Amino acid sequence: MPSVMLKVFPREVSLTVWVWNLLYRINRSCTLVSDLKNFVVCLLENAGSFNLPFVGEAHAASCDTSQLTALDQLCHVCTANHIANRANTRQGRALVDTASKVFGYDDVCSLKSTLKHFHYPVVFGAVYGSLGLDLDTTLTAFMSGVIRTSVASAVRLDRIGPIEAQKIVTELQRLIPEIIHRNKTSSAADARVTFPLTDIMQNCHDKLFSKLFYS
Template sequence: MEGVEEANKNDFKSSQSVSLQQWSQWQLFDSILPTGGFAHSLGLEAAMQARLVVSPEDLKTYVIHLLDNTGSLLLPFVYTATISPDTQTWHKLDRLLNAMLTNEIGRKASTAQGSALMRVSASVFSEIPCLKTMRNAALSSGAVFFHHAPVFGLVCGLLGFDAETTQRAYVFVTMRDVISAATRLNLVGPLGAAVLQHQVAPIAESLSTKWMNRDAGEACQTCPLLDTVQGCHGYLFSRLFCS
């Protein structure tokens, strides 16, 4: 009987540990986490001022193209960092992505969000002390750019996410942020934004599946026009967002 009781206690502790881990995982995607994502429109503000997005249908098309480009260019970095959440892989991916991002606005947005995510994660998820160690070492070396996609994959990998969930989460966060930006730009109302997000969800799943589980060496741009438009953000006469 004592053996059975001990086994039951161990099972309970294991179940409790998994449950607590889920709370940390959910917090990572909570919009209240101060990572700075809502300061960026992912090129939407520039696209609106360039008259490329003027209607709800244009907005939906833009969101779909953005998610496709996110899948083709950034999911490989998220995937590789998730399956190998270590310092060497992270630094290699960070340097590679810095070389691949072709416009200065997008590059700065990526490093700003990635740096914020790493700072917040190192402070919040204290049960993973290596996050703080890795961040401090990177800051000391001065050789790390802290691009968002590799940091996202790294943190998710250390929090126990599987690769598929992490990649879907990255696409979801991108969709959430750009639709939030559309709301603040008065392209769509709050209810319309919720409807749009629900409508795009099946397409987001299809695109996630399409680009899922690819090595960083396979990363590519599928919508170069979006990259060009985002690069024009710095020339806008007035702007609400950083990018």
């Protein structure tokens, strides 16, 4: 069965701002892990309520170029956060380039000339659908990527160690089926941000004096 490696950089830039915010908190060493878990849960909920509808519809329309173009445009309009917008389009382009070179499927290659913005959720759903992966596998892979890249960025920022990171990933993966169940039937028109605070924090990324991640 074909597989595609994925990274979700919007979560990394959001986590960078969270870390800087955490530095101003009292007794942060005692609350770091629990705060990180809560923050990643917020990211998961936002990914479920906003991204999964686009992933699901793009998966169903993987052979319909006009529908994919409309979804890409709708995602662009709905992504008012300029940091998320920039990260989504760059990562989407990277996924299309990689998938077209690795697999060479006509439906995947056609995305390069069909889409205008290349928003990551739309590209992700379209690529996985073109590769013949079922919807549940596609949605699970997307949500797993949210957890993995968020926690991995915390490791790179030296907030937690790799062993603690694996424990967090294992624990939070159990939330994925329930989040998918709640959002699986939502249409792209229903896409929304459930926890706006994380979106606001991410929107401040360009204002940081120093940062490890740039998307």
